[in-house]
Amino acid sequence: MDKEIVVVDDASTDGTTDILKRLEAVHPDVSFYYKEKNRGKGHTLKLGFEHTTGDYVIVQDADLEYDPNDYHKLIRALDEHNAQVIYGSRFSGSYEDMSTLHYFGNKLLTLITNVFFGVMLTDMETCYKLMPGDFVRNVNIKSERFDFEPEITAKILKSGLKIREVPISYRGRTHSEGKKITWRDGIHALFTLIKYRFID
Template sequence: MDEPRAIRRLSILIPVYNEARTIGEVLRRVRAVELPYERELVVVDDGSTDGTRDYLQEEASRSRDLVLILHPVNRGKGAAIRSALEAATGDVLIVQDADLEYDPRDYPRLLRPIAEGRAQVVYGSRFLGEHKAMYFWHWVGNRFLTFVANLLYDTTLTDMETGYKVFTAEVARQLRLRSDRWGFDPEITAQILRRGYRIYEVPISYNGREYWEGKKITWRDGLTVLATLLRYRFFDSTPR
């Protein structure tokens, strides 16, 4: 075990695209979590057209803890997170989706292994904690893609596609992310594992939303994830 890690600032990276219905509540929940260190909310509006951008600009004008980045057009979650990484100044960074599927009250559990020096990367597993039942084929897809990641990269993850990914600034500085859209999750996982980091998993709660509530991922995105895992294992020359 490493020495306990002093966390002075937590950067919460929030990619947003057309989430006017939920973004206000997400920000409220993030701020309501009691943590013993400073936090910054790095929010990237990825070309929203439903009023989300107007809300965020007003929120940023009156909030000292919110850093707002605006993409002129929609570029995808991966591109939004790259922009957030460039602006983040925290010792530890956590990805927070802008819907209500993931509960910020899980932050203390997610941060504990890093604060205690047991890990530099932590994933929150939806399959280890309490959760709303997923669509069957989403469950199959998640399990299959996680199995492929385990097979290719010699690990034993239970949830590679989780939205809660936490890592230190040291890890963040080594990432060379290129995927703009749904290739983000396998890309960051592959790069982390190729560099020799072991991912620590903790159980989280999960409240998956329905398509009528704005869920965006489809089976086609699963093909992107699979292709990204294979590319980084066999064809990519990104330095380890």
């Protein structure tokens, strides 16, 4: 299977850039893009999508809360479930160190997604989304922060693509370890779901 790794650095200052430049120089399947200004997850993913060339794209956060060893589960599910989009579900798999706020926030936003769009997802907010390359390169992503997840989910479902889920593993970080998402992001996610279901 041919593969490519597209890395986007959202204006880090910890030396990550130097490491990525060295990796790009010796690995032809790695491409690296640096942003001079931090713009958030949604903006970063949009830039990354524009530089992909593959038939399918998997999103991977750099903090490794999600285990890349689960990739094969998502890829295999394309054929097993006859679906175009595969989500990795933490709640049908295993998870550790998820705060109570994040747990119930994820559950609530997933429930609202199911009600709005008539689906039966267990983890709308998951990072692990395997999507068609043509779709992600052409979809108009407007969210710049963590409201990317509800926006892309809404646009996938409104496009007619089918989402299936597979269980994955997850080990969350704490705020002291660098976890940036807050309750305010949950509010933004809720309004994003409302916007893309009833307005846009």
